[in-house]
Amino acid sequence: MSDELLPAWDGRDIAELLALDATGDRHFRNRCGDANAQDRAYGGQILGQALLAAARTVTGDRAFTAMQFLFLQGTLHERPIDFEVTLLQDGKAFSSRHVRGMQEGTRVVLDAQVSFALPRDAPTHEVAPASRFATEDPERLPRLTELPAAWGDELERACGYRFWTKEAIDFRFAAPPAGLRLDPREPRLRFWVRLKHRLGDDPHLHAPAFAYLSDWWLNYPALGGHVESLLANGRRLYVASLNHAIWLHRPLRADEWLHFDSTSPAAGAGRGLSIARVHDRAGHLVASATQECLMAPRDA
Numbered sequence: 001m002s003d004e005l006l007p008a009w010d011g012r013d014i015a016e017l018l019a020l021d022a023t024g025d026r027h028f029r030n031r032c033g034d035a036n037a038q039d040r041a042y043g044g045q046i047l048g049q050a051l052l053a054a055a056r057t058v059t060g061d062r063a064f065t066a067m068q069f070l071f072l073q074g075t076l077h078e079r080p081i082d083f084e085v086t087l088l089q090d091g092k093a094f095s096s097r098h099v100r101g102m103q104e105g106t107r108v109v110l111d112a113q114v115s116f117a118l119p120r121d122a123p124t125h126e127v128a129p130a131s132r133f134a135t136e137d138p139e140r141l142p143r144l145t146e147l148p149a150a151w152g153d154e155l156e157r158a159c160g161y162r163f164w165t166k167e168a169i170d171f172r173f174a175a176p177p178a179g180l181r182l183d184p185r186e187p188r189l190r191f192w193v194r195l196k197h198r199l200g201d202d203p204h205l206h207a208p209a210f211a212y213l214s215d216w217w218l219n220y221p222a223l224g225g226h227v228e229s230l231l232a233n234g235r236r237l238y239v240a241s242l243n244h245a246i247w248l249h250r251p252l253r254a255d256e257w258l259h260f261d262s263t264s265p266a267a268g269a270g271r272g273l274s275i276a277r278v279h280d281r282a283g284h285l286v287a288s289a290t291q292e293c294l295m296a297p298r299d300a
Helices: 014-018 043-055 149-159 203-213 220-224 227-232
Strands: 020-024 027-030 063-071 082-090 094-103 107-117 169-174 188-195 237-248 258-268 271-280 285-297
Touching (some): 020 043, 043 063, 043 082, 043 107, 043 237, 063 203, 149 237, 188 203, 203 237, 220 258, 220 285
Antiparallel strands (some): 020 027, 027 082, 063 107, 063 237, 082 094, 169 188, 188 258, 271 285
């Protein structure tokens, strides 16, 4: 096993975190790692880096459209990831790439397929945001640090979900229910999120930065409807991301407020699915995201 360690990320400059060095033809290595609460790599880090690796192999006129992503093993945030990009398609309008990420030589930690396309003048429609969207000012909504500490203690006991904050992310809840206990009949969580620091104008950087943000609290609706019963029965879940997908419907800026409306249509057999619609401040549906997470009872 290599003894190479990554330098510490400053926690602020997302471009620095996502930056990749070319190590060969369509081979890249990350420069920084970002730890999560379990001392593994934060999922958004490897989502963004995988997307950027694919983007480095397409022409700038082709915009990112979609990524399907598998978290295969816990990724070590202090160790480099080697990204290998395979060309699947370069057609008149679409480019498709396969990305595999490995650590310590042969340990495969992620697998993704990423697509890009030339924009076309074509029919368009979009679903409107939630009814309260127009009256919300995210600047006036509560931060995690402004919620009762007891809520965070309960979530950590039930499912290991901490009131964890990141210097790079500005995150606000929209009308959080007491204890963040969601309705189990229709578990839903709305929130606003953005990067705190400006990025510049490169869309091939904003898309990976959005991928970084898309892992933040997206899967909570799969868990939030079960917190009360878990606490009542003294049970606790081990939660981890299994797979993740994002679609970009139009260009966006990751350093401006984005509204996530995330719901969980189903959970069972140790897995939970969450689906989010993402709107910008103008009310345009800019992206969709899904994540399936592991919900494994620790006492099983």
